[in-house]
């Protein structure tokens with residue numbers, strides 16, 4: 251049973267191997283030659299080739315060739331071996347795409363397809379690019395006059411770029427195609443960016459490349475400013491604290507000095523001109539001066555310092571006696587300064 255199936259399959263294989271045409275699909279660039287190989291086993295007599303719906307060439311098993319045009323030729327593939335015939339169409343043009351049919355006597359004819367393709371141009375628009383690190387860069391590659399639409403790919407330093415980073419669109423321009431591919435990525439390091447376009451007939455892709463120069467990121471000024479400001483702020487705060495402590499200490503010293511002085515003066519005054527102090531209320535209650543003492547007592551200073559006995563004498567002395575004016579006035583100022591804080 252199994253052997254019978256095998257026999258059938260093997261027989262089928264042998265039959266198809268008797269007459270073959272290769273390749274069945276030929277992509278050829280315009281202006282170049284298209285080659286087809288016909289292999290036949292056993293005696294075959296005559297072989298004919300049909301192209302664009304016309305018989306264009308005949309070859310005999312002995313090697314005699316008859317062709318309608320010089321564009322078509324045929325020969326044995328190697329030496330005088332008649333089992334393989336190479337048929338050539340020279341200088342193919344764009345309108346010559348179509349079927350190529352080969353026939354031998356007593357065999358079913360074989361058909362291959364010829365496609366004439368066109369190589370166009372590839373250009374990355376613009377010059378070499380200089381970018382700052384991490385900056386988004388965009389490259390545009392324009393291909394024109396290709397047939398069919400070329401496959402566009404990109405490389406970075408010779409390595410293939412992931413196709414999620416670029417988009418290619420194409421449009422017909424007469425009987426050829428133009429396409430534009432846009433590559434976007436973040437600049438990291440110096441890179442040779444290459445755009446490649448190819449069609450099946452081309453063994454090596456046509457390419458265009460530019461150089462991407464990546465310069466380091468400039469220092470981040472906002473960060474720098476922030477750092478400077480925070481340091482400055484700290485220094486300022488420290489100065490302020492030192493200043494406050496200093497002022498506080500000085501004030502305390504002055505306060506004690508002032509209190510001592512005042513109490514001393516009060517003592518001497520009450521001793522020397524004791525009566526004058528208490529006889530002067532009339533001056534105090536009169537005119538503008540009458541406001542000041544009440545303001546003093548209103549501020550609560552008298553209570554804060556201690557006795558308000560000396561408050562009245564200082565003022566009374568000022569108005570009553572011109573010679574003691576400066577001393578008393580400075581006394582008054584110090585008095586006021588303390589009141590504010």
Ligand SMILES: *[C@@H]1O[C@H](CO)[C@@H](O)[C@H](O)[C@H]1NC(C)=O
Pocket residue numbers: 310312314
């Ligand atoms: C081949 O062609 C030549 C002339 O072109 C002819 O003399 C010769 O007989 C032919 N041979 C065969 C086998 O047809």
Ligand SMILES: *[C@@H]1O[C@H](CO)[C@@H](O)[C@H](O)[C@H]1NC(C)=O
Pocket residue numbers: 281341342343
């Ligand atoms: C190829 O064919 C084109 C026209 O189809 C012609 O202009 C050109 O001269 C030919 N080239 C060669 C080398 O025969």
Ligand SMILES: *[C@@H]1O[C@H](CO)[C@@H](O)[C@H](O)[C@H]1NC(C)=O
Pocket residue numbers: 414415416417432433434
């Ligand atoms: C490609 O196009 C698609 C849809 O238009 C878009 O979502 C994608 O971001 C594009 N990619 C690039 C690299 O431009």
Ligand SMILES: *[C@@H]1O[C@H](CO)[C@@H](O)[C@H](O)[C@H]1NC(C)=O
Pocket residue numbers: 393394395421422423428
């Ligand atoms: C195709 O590209 C060529 C050359 O760059 C240009 O002259 C032509 O206008 C383009 N055609 C289309 C349809 O964009």
Ligand SMILES: *[C@@H]1O[C@H](CO)[C@@H](O)[C@H](O)[C@H]1NC(C)=O
Pocket residue numbers: 439440463464
């Ligand atoms: C990038 O290229 C430029 C110019 O050729 C060069 O000055 C620079 O040092 C290169 N940078 C790196 C990171 O290689």
Ligand SMILES: *[C@@H]1O[C@H](CO)[C@@H](O)[C@H](O)[C@H]1NC(C)=O
Pocket residue numbers: 377378460461
């Ligand atoms: C681009 O850079 C490469 C390598 O540095 C250099 O050889 C080439 O001349 C540059 N091209 C242009 C157009 O500046």
